[in-house]
Amino acid sequence: MELKVAxxxxxxxxxxxxxxxxxxxxxxxxxxxxLGFNEEESAALAxxxxxxxxxxxxxxxxxxxxxxxxxxxxxxxxxxxxxASAAKSLTLQQLDLYDKFVKDEETTGEDV
Numbered sequence: 001m002e003l004k005v006a007x008x009x010x011x012x013x014x015x016x017x018x019x020x021x022x023x024x025x026x027x028x029x030x031x032x033x034x035l036g037f038n039e040e041e042s043a044a045l046a047x048x049x050x051x052x053x054x055x056x057x058x059x060x061x062x063x064x065x066x067x068x069x070x071x072x073x074x075x076x077x078x079x080x081x082x083x084a085s086a087a088k089s090l091t092l093q094q095l096d097l098y099d100k101f102v103k104d105e106e107t108t109g110e111d112v
Contacts, residue, residue, distance in 0.1 A: 003064060004065075005062045014094070027073050045057040082102060
């Protein structure tokens with residue numbers, strides 16, 4: 001799945017407070033590593049902390065990156081997004097992620 005910087009950061013934040021069994025937690029940790037940024041990407045993006053909780057980067061370096069996300073990891077993400085929606089804590093910035101991970105599931109009637 002192609003993801004831009006903001007989507008990768010939002011997914012890492014969405015998955016940070018997750019609780020579950022050992023298998024789910026190992027999947028989440030593996031996914032967080034895939035979503036992370038290597039040294040080359042970090043240098044090109046030139047991340048800067050603007051304010052607490054707000055990060056800026058060079059937009060011209062923000063190219064989508066293909067990240068393999070398996071069906072079990074997709075299901076975990078979809079569950080977290082559904083929980084946020086049910087708790088009315090889903091943000092406008094997360095709407096595109098919701099559409100990528102949950103909307104397809106709702107449309108097809110299948111797990112993502």
